[in-house]
Amino acid sequence: MSTVSSDADLQQGKDPSPGLTDPPPGRNSVAPLAGKYALQLFTVVGLVVLCLVQPEFRQPGNLRSVLLQASFSGLSASAMTLLIVAGMFDLSVAGIVGLSAVMVATVMPHTTVGAAVGAALLLGLALGLLNGVVVTKLRFPPFIATFGMLNLYLAAAFIWTAGGTLSIAAVGFLPLATTQILGLPLLFIVMVLGVVACYLILTRTRFGRNLRAIGSSEPASRMAGLPVDGTRITAFALVGLFTAVAGVGLAALLSSASADMSLGFELTVISVAVVGGTSLDGGRGSLLGTFTAAILFSALNNALNLLGVTSYWQYVAIGLVLILALFVAGLQNGRLSFRRS
């Protein structure tokens, strides 16, 4: 009985377009829109101001570099958004970046560029699958389990490279980070495609609906007969794959690979997803938000660099922006009350 009704609920009833928080009913039509797209508005205004104030910032080359830098965290964060929607989490992304980059650097001299990239992406997919199995089948808490996996992956990458850096000389590989299409960096276009793919997956497919259902209520989803574990494992695998793409891109940009090439990447990826408006409670995510937040963070870092601020401030800035975003999200949800509930 409950199976049928909850399944029907999932299919018809509460199925709002994800990513858009329900606007408060009534009032005029502009205010909710402004609230809904506050992050986009803020980012655009911020970019315009930066362009006006800083001559170096508005150089086409610099703007391209902002987009290029945004594509690494954006790629990983778009798949992470799906995973967070399903009520899960992956802290091991820095390890996946390191391992996939080391993979591409190791395999490159022996085969074609395509095969090496393919091997790295496969490795990322496999690591994601492994994360998913560890979390769902062994029922380890996702945060600590993927934290442990992060260390295993980093260790594997360190041992693989004997703690050093592998340089990549393949001529066909480096253009991956430098090629432009219509004036846009190739990796940025890959990132946009990834975001769009994740958006379509989340909103237009049965798999996406399952992700949202599982994130909203795992017990209800189990009762409704949804493949909870399989769906989550797939989401983990997607994070592994997308993160490996970022790792390969980063290796191309640096023309080298080492285990610690992206330490702290998980903080950026999580921040991008959360600042983008994806609820850590699960069930709801915004890929437009993730995309915007990736660009916002990249622009912020870029501007701080141009201002001659040391890179140390970027840790502080990311942490503070994350806290601020969570604060605002708390206000919007009305969760933030100073009375005891």
Place this chain on the structure above:
Amino acid sequence: MTANVVTPDSIDAQRRQAEVLADRVARRSAIVDRTGVLLPFVVIFILAVALVPGFLSGANIRSVLVNASIVAIVGYGMTLAIAIRGLDLSVGAVAALSSVVTAGAINAAGAPLGVLTGLLIGLIVGLVNGLLVAFMRIPAFVATLATMGVARGAALLYSHGSRVTISDTGFRKLATGSVLGIPGPFLLAILFCALTYVLLDRTRFGRHVCAVGGNPAAAREAGLNERRLIVAVFGLSGVAAGVAGVLITSQLGSVDATPIQGLELQAIAIAVLGGTSLAGGSGNLPGTFIGALLLAMISASLNLRNIPGYYQYLALGALLLLALGLDTLRQSLRSRLMAGGTS
């Protein structure tokens, strides 16, 4: 369904039997929780003595004890945080910040003020964590991940990415000196272990912390001030990280912004290894202490055998997953025994 005649007497007897069984299960699993870490501890100890030359040398034992003590003190705070169903990822960065600022403050204003500053920094970041978790309802691990970023950045800014060396060599006695042949930090670790044990297991505060961690909704219904408890626990965890930072400065004499790589992970690992369940509601502080000794023995053995430092990542990751595996096993075993006992 068919043959059993149900009489009030038989129901009563069954119920009594079930209670006895449940009681036994609870007591046994409590013993396993309390002492489970001793088995891997003894195994690793025997292996280390047998396979690692020089493991029993005075210098090595001393360094194992001092390193274990610093991690254990952070682990006590983590154990409290886990007991209230939280997690504090910021401890490593807080210890680093406290350590570099302590070094700077000692150079500027002398040892007592320096130590005070280090502890104060731990307390402040800890309270901020607590406020974020308790009042802004941010999941503990995200809130502390954010403050980890801020604290790490602050530590790098303060030290300009290089080392801060203390000129006051007397201060180094705190970590390098001994009382009756026992290293000072080890005595501190035992003292803090006893204090936090009493706090968690023998006081009303500790009972309330476990109540909130075990069942937040019920604790709220019972009228506990959940928020104040959370702020207090994270404050204590921050202070513990601050103490560790001070000890690190005293031990090394010259510190940078990452004196101990992955300290937060080590603290979580030793707490879980020691028998503190991530489900919340309990904390085993002596277990955390033994877990710290276990971890320090592994590190020292790897060092003595000249195995590259990055293998520490491997040992730590594997140890953490092992601890999680044991924790999960313990929980499922208990629920199965309970189910078997009452059916």
